[in-house]
Amino acid sequence: MFSAVRRLLFMLPPERAHDLTFGSLDQLFRLGGGRLFPARVEAPQSLMGLEFANAVGLSAGLDKNGDHIRSLAGLGFGFIELGTVTPVAQPGNPAPRVFRLPAHQALINRLGFNNEGLAALIRHLEDAAPEVDVPIGVNIGKNRDTPLERATDDYLACLEAVHGLADYVVVNLSSPNTPGLRSLQAGENLTGLVQILRERADALNATTGRRVPLVVKIAPDLDDDALRWLVDALLAAGVDGLTATNTTVDHSAVAGARHAAETGGLSGSPLRQRATEVIATVRAHAGPELPIIGVGGIMTGEDAVEKIQAGANLVQVYTGLIYKGPALIRNAARAIRDAEPGA
Numbered sequence: 001m002f003s004a005v006r007r008l009l010f011m012l013p014p015e016r017a018h019d020l021t022f023g024s025l026d027q028l029f030r031l032g033g034g035r036l037f038p039a040r041v042e043a044p045q046s047l048m049g050l051e052f053a054n055a056v057g058l059s060a061g062l063d064k065n066g067d068h069i070r071s072l073a074g075l076g077f078g079f080i081e082l083g084t085v086t087p088v089a090q091p092g093n094p095a096p097r098v099f100r101l102p103a104h105q106a107l108i109n110r111l112g113f114n115n116e117g118l119a120a121l122i123r124h125l126e127d128a129a130p131e132v133d134v135p136i137g138v139n140i141g142k143n144r145d146t147p148l149e150r151a152t153d154d155y156l157a158c159l160e161a162v163h164g165l166a167d168y169v170v171v172n173l174s175s176p177n178t179p180g181l182r183s184l185q186a187g188e189n190l191t192g193l194v195q196i197l198r199e200r201a202d203a204l205n206a207t208t209g210r211r212v213p214l215v216v217k218i219a220p221d222l223d224d225d226a227l228r229w230l231v232d233a234l235l236a237a238g239v240d241g242l243t244a245t246n247t248t249v250d251h252s253a254v255a256g257a258r259h260a261a262e263t264g265g266l267s268g269s270p271l272r273q274r275a276t277e278v279i280a281t282v283r284a285h286a287g288p289e290l291p292i293i294g295v296g297g298i299m300t301g302e303d304a305v306e307k308i309q310a311g312a313n314l315v316q317v318y319t320g321l322i323y324k325g326p327a328l329i330r331n332a333a334r335a336i337r338d339a340e341p342g343a
Contacts, residue, residue: 085141104269138166163212190230227282228285242282254270279310
């Protein structure tokens, strides 16, 4: 069934197909109140002081503004991540900026943090979050026109604005589509920024009596030495978890394919192996306690289990959802549940 729908959707430009799909999903949810959707796989997971309905979440990027919270929760996710949100609205990069590579089950995007800004996201969260029974994370970034030396201001503004509504906050330093952003993953840029965010998060937690975990999303394009340095720096700063990984700027796995030379981050099947390697390296270096959310190239239940076995505690999907449809959520959640010792 989904393969026929996908063929029709793939006749449309990617962003138009996205809008049509989720507009239809919202209508279906409103008509049936969620009763028309398959039951969620219940496989509870406790992590970072939160209770996740199952180990499979929605990655940031699909619902940047929180427009589809209710219907996405109805698809059976164990948690949902919104964003990336920036302090003020911005259009992102010019279209076309999303490219399908169907033979590789991949996407290349250079969206550039297009979003409606904090005010819109908060409005949507306030409206929908009380009706949703899974954790909602918010992925935060800086505006394109904010100088790197003032990036901390943008991240602080986002953290302070969403703290009262988000169940966890993800600091996105690893998108390849905002000029200079990845430089914040290195040296004093990283340590200074994350320490300031950690201190502010602790103060907000103390003031509100509500502990909101602080997670950092990392790139797959670091060599192992840089990756281990990054993990050490983030552990020293006291982050609550890592998300591994963002999209990759290495397009060698799709060389020769139509659109392979487009600028942007590559996601989907070609990212699977490298993302899993990064997870394994982080787990081996950080030890057993650091929470890791694994994302990158999950197309099957077996791919999801691979991420867990490499060291992830939870996983997220995005490109796999586009190619495989919502059945991927249940398949992955069941596979992880059934692969657990004693299952």
